[in-house]
Every structure is written in structure tokens, then in C-alpha cells.
Amino acid sequence: MKIALIDGSPKINNSASSILLEELKYFFAQGKVELIEMGLHTLVVSEEIVKQLKRADIWIFALPLYVDGIPSHLLSCFIQIENRINDICKKYTKNVYSIVNCGFYEGEQTEPALHILENWCCKAQLNWCGGVGVGGGGSLSMLPKMPNGQGPKAPIDKMLKHFVEKIIKQEIQKNQYVSVGMPRFMYQLCAQIGWRQLIRKNGGKIKDLGRKF
Amino acid sequence: MKLIITDIEDFNITINGKYKIIKPQEKINHCIGCFGCWVKTPGQCVIRDGFEKTGIKMSRCSELILVSQCFYGSVSPFVKMVQDRAISYIHPDFVMRKGEMHHKRRYKNVIALSAFFYGEKITDMEKNTAKNIIQANADNYDGFVKNVCFYPSIKELEEITL
Numbered sequence: 001m002k003i004a005l006i007d008g009s010p011k012i013n014n015s016a017s018s019i020l021l022e023e024l025k026y027f028f029a030q031g032k033v034e035l036i037e038m039g040l041h042t043l044v045v046s047e048e049i050v051k052q053l054k055r056a057d058i059w060i061f062a063l064p065l066y067v068d069g070i071p072s073h074l075l076s077c078f079i080q081i082e083n084r085i086n087d088i089c090k091k092y093t094k095n096v097y098s099i100v101n102c103g104f105y106e107g108e109q110t111e112p113a114l115h116i117l118e119n120w121c122c123k124a125q126l127n128w129c130g131g132v133g134v135g136g137g138g139s140l141s142m143l144p145k146m147p148n149g150q151g152p153k154a155p156i157d158k159m160l161k162h163f164v165e166k167i168i169k170q171e172i173q174k175n176q177y178v179s180v181g182m183p184r185f186m187y188q189l190c191a192q193i194g195w196r197q198l199i200r201k202n203g204g205k206i207k208d209l210g211r212k213f
Numbered sequence: 214m215k216l217i218i219t220d221i222e223d224f225n226i227t228i229n230g231k232y233k234i235i236k237p238q239e240k241i242n243h244c245i246g247c248f249g250c251w252v253k254t255p256g257q258c259v260i261r262d263g264f265e266k267t268g269i270k271m272s273r274c275s276e277l278i279l280v281s282q283c284f285y286g287s288v289s290p291f292v293k294m295v296q297d298r299a300i301s302y303i304h305p306d307f308v309m310r311k312g313e314m315h316h317k318r319r320y321k322n323v324i325a326l327s328a329f330f331y332g333e334k335i336t337d338m339e340k341n342t343a344k345n346i347i348q349a350n351a352d353n354y355d356g357f358v359k360n361v362c363f364y365p366s367i368k369e370l371e372e373i374t375l
Contacts, residue, residue, distance in 0.1 A: 010245045043243060043290075066244065067300065068349035072293035073243040079284060104307075104314040112286070112349055115342040119285035122338065188307045188314065195305045198252040210304055210319060211255040213269045 003028065003167070004056035007039040008063030008074045016101045016137035017062040023157060024060065024099075026148055027164035043073045045080045053081070054088050058095045058167060059126075061117065064137065065102035065110050070117070082124040091125040097167055098130075099160075101137030103191075105184045107177030108133060114175050130173035132163050136180025136187050142194065152181040216274035217375065218267075220281050220291040221367060227374040233270060237291050239263045244294070250301035256319065258298045268301035272320035276327065276359065278375055279347075283330040283363065286342025296350075303353065315353050324356030329373070331364045 005024060009015035021037075028035055038052050053059065063074055070078075081088065088094075098117045100110035110133030121128035134156055149157045159178040166173045180187060196206050215232040217224075222237055242260050249259035250268065258265040271277060279296075281288040288296070303316040328347045335343075344361050351358045364370045 010243060015246070064246065066246075067293070067296045068346050068353065069287045069293060071244065071246075072290050072297050075284060075287055075293055076243075076290040079290070106313055109313065109349070112342055112346045115338070115345070116285045116287050119336070119339050119342055122336070123285060184314065192306050195252060198248070199255070202253045204252070204255070208255050209251065209306070212320060213256050213266075213272065 001032075001058065001168070002034045002036060002056045003058045003060060004036045004038060004052060006059060006061045007037075007041070008061050008071065008077075010041055010071055010073055012039065012041050014141050015064065016134075016140040017064055017099070019140045020099050020101060020134065020156075020160070021062045023148070023153075023160050024062075024164060027161050028168075031164070031168045033168065040074055040077045043076045045077045045084075050084065050088060056094070058097065058170070060167070061096070061098045063098070063100055063113070065100055065113050068109075068112055070113050078120050082120065085124045085126075092127050095127045095129045095170060096121050097163070097173065099132045099134060099163075101134040101140070103136075103138040105135045105179050105187050107135035107179050109135065110177070111175065129167075129171070131175050132159055132173075133175065133177040134159075134180075135178065136182070138191060138194075139180050139182075139187060142190075155179065155181045214274050215276040215278055215375065216270055217278045217280060218292050218295050219279070220289040224280075225371050226280065229374055232375075233274070235264070235267065235270070235295055241291065241294050241298075244297035244300075248305070251305040256301050258301060260298070264295060264298050267295055267299035271299055271302040271324065271354075272322055274324065275322060276325045277354075277356075279326075279328040280370065280375075281328070281330060283332040283335045283339055283343055286339040287346065288328070288330075310355065311352060313352075315355070318355050324351070324354045325359040326351045326354065326356055327358070327360040329360075329362050329364065329370060329375075331367055331370050333365055335363050
């Protein structure tokens, strides 16, 4: 079984999407699958990507929530893939799963983006098999490295382990949602501290965060 | 003031009152997720291509009207690019609203959000997704939804008044 891990973040490195795909790889390593890694970071779907998509039996997209939907560059890529779908595969021969992460604490806020993926699959005649919505995605790149299943990532790891089991069995997963393992007030506080550190690092003042024009 | 964001280059829809319109005249770049609009040049996007002040334009409007082709329940790539590039309208800090985490206001204006979607064969699922997204947008802008409508083509849209 060949599985495409597709990073749909516009960020090439150290995005929450890439971190979540690394977690998936860890769980897939325990099964007999061939992983094909690729990135859709720009507006254009290259011939190389098309070739890789053709090879894979299962497509897994990891992406961030942008303004309650999917990032604009990825939307553009989806339209291109739909337009070329007959070159890529026969009808309903590819299974599609997704992980959407958001900066908000509640993973449920990714639901509209998962629905966009489902609607895309309907239009492109792909098999939508469900996804996972991860809340608190903004913290993932800030957390220290910890063994799998430990620390604030533990509930996400547990969800992804279950997700991988479903994918290997090629079963449909009802969309499920999870949040980073820390209380909401603490996540909110950490985010506020983080923004203040970043603006200072960029030579700005804390009050500039609220600058009005 | 009404702020209209549309993917229709040749826009022929009647608009009542004062308005500004953002349409695909210049090349637009997509958001790269750098958060520079919050922590480098707060209130404006760091990409200088003519679309960096959309967040400021949103702060001057009472109505935000999206006129867009519907793709899978989403607005089109152009309209989404403009929206993604305008998160500086809101503040990076979080607040709780309706029991969920959202971003704090940067400005005081309350936006009435409308979306006029067009496209052939928009499915019921896509319509539901679109309505949910527009509601979520309004919640995040701390505004409210005024109207969400669907039309089979631009021609039918041209008969309405915004």
C-alpha cells in the first residue's frame, strides 16, 4: 500500500502540519506501507506532484485552518487537481484522509475545512474517508521534544494512532476532533506571551500589537 | 461604507451608497502564514503588492460583501487570498465568544457580512458548508451575517443590487 503524505501548509519548514505528518510517520513505521512525502506549498501543482499522486493509493492532506477554510494556495491546487483528475486516476480509486489544525483551542473549529475537503472529493470523484481536526496547533512547533504519547501532545498522539489504524485498514473515519493537552486558559496565556515575545524580537513594542490605522 | 471583495474582473452589479471594491486587477500573492501582519508590521500585511491594507479597509466598512464563485463550499482562490491576507483586521490575542476561542477585536466597527456565491451545480452540501463558513467568518470578525445567497451564474447576479 502506497500512502501520500501531503503537506498543504504554505510554510515549507516547521509548520504544525509538518509536525503532525511526522507524528503520522511514526505510527505508520509500525505497519507495512510505503510513504510518499510531498508538499503543496505554492499555487501550482507541478508535474512531479501529479506523478506522485498517481503512484499513491491513499492521499493524506495535512493543512492549517485559514480564515475558517483552507489556505487559498491549496484551494487553487485542489481546483487544478480536479481539472486533471482523469489524467491522475480512475473514478473513486483514491482514498482521501485529512488532518486540519487550527490556532484556536477547539479542534471543532476545523469542521468547515474538513467539509471543503469532502465536497472536493465529491466533485473530483475521490473517496472521502474522513479526518481529524486538531485544536491548539499554534503550540505544536513551540513544544519541547518529548517521547510519543507524553506531554501536551499526548491526546493528539492518541488520536493520530487511532487514525493511522483506520487508514491502514482503509476504513472510513467519522471526523474527530482533539485539542492540545493543556487547559484552555493556559493555552490562551501561552499564546499571549508568545505574541509579546515575537513582537519584541522584531524590534517592536508590546502596545504595537494593537496598532490601529 | 460597503467593502466588496469579488473575483469578477468585469463587475457590473449595481451598488447603493458609498463603496470600495477589491477585484483581481493586480497580481496578488497568497498568505505565507508568517504572522508578520501581527508581529512585524501590525495592522498591515508584510507582502507589498497592493493588497497589504485590506485589514485597514475592513476597519472602515460597515458592510463586507463577498461576491465569489463557489468552490467546494468555499469562496474562490482570489477572494480567499484577499481574506487570508487581511487577518490584521483582528488582534492576535484570544477572547472567548459563544463558548469558543476567537481573536480579539482590533477595531470598533461591527461588520455586517454578506456573501453572494455564483456557479453551476452548487450542491446542497456545498451551500451548507458555505453558510457555515460565512457564519464562522462573522464570529471571528465579531460581526454578524446579513445575507448568504447562491446564483447559477454571474448573469443572474447582475440583476441584483448590493
